[in-house]
Amino acid sequence: GRRWREEEAVVSTQSTGEKAAKAGHKGAPGTLGYIELNENHNITGAVHYFNQSHNLGDTDATHNLAVIQSFYEAFHPDPLYAHNMFKLASERGHKDATMVSAEQTLHGVHNITGNCPSAIKYIKVLSGQSNYVTRRLREAVKLYQDGNYDKAFMEYLILAEAGVE
Numbered sequence: 001g002r003r004w005r006e007e008e009a010v011v012s013t014q015s016t017g018e019k020a021a022k023a024g025h026k027g028a029p030g031t032l033g034y035i036e037l038n039e040n041h042n043i044t045g046a047v048h049y050f051n052q053s054h055n056l057g058d059t060d061a062t063h064n065l066a067v068i069q070s071f072y073e074a075f076h077p078d079p080l081y082a083h084n085m086f087k088l089a090s091e092r093g094h095k096d097a098t099m100v101s102a103e104q105t106l107h108g109v110h111n112i113t114g115n116c117p118s119a120i121k122y123i124k125v126l127s128g129q130s131n132y133v134t135r136r137l138r139e140a141v142k143l144y145q146d147g148n149y150d151k152a153f154m155e156y157l158i159l160a161e162a163g164v165e
Contacts, residue, residue, distance in 0.1 A: 030060055030064065046068065062085055079109055102122035102126065
């Protein structure tokens with residue numbers, strides 16, 4: 001029935017992913033890592049494939065390694081390593097990693113104290129990646145940098161109402 005087709009699809013995807021990985025496709029090991037993590041529940045196997053894909057320059061794999069190091073207790077989390085991987089994924093253009101890096105940089109992580117000016121740099125990167133949010137974040141950052149804290153605060157409130165955290 002249906003379950004058999006789903007399992008067959010996973011096996012087919014895995015086989016195709018392995019061929020693509022052998023051919024040097026940078027995202028293929030990451031796909032295999034996703035299958036290991038979400039279908040086979042094998043964190044060690046997922047990390048193995050995500051590392052391969054990360055070493056080939058796959059930004060999603062870099063982000064996935066950071067997530068595993070942050071949240072998967074079975075893999076002995078390392079907050080500092082995770083923070084550095086989020087920063088690297090952010091530098092490579094990963095939006096979610098940029099948001100996490102901004103938050104961690106603002107509040108601090110592990111034994112690193114928060115740093116508002118550095119967090120603003122991440123927020124500026126994010127603000128360049130969408131339209132409405134871009135305009136509002138740019139305005140808020142500019143107001144803040146110019147010392148107009150009340151107006152900047154109002155812009156941040158508007159963004160919070162729009163769902164930006």
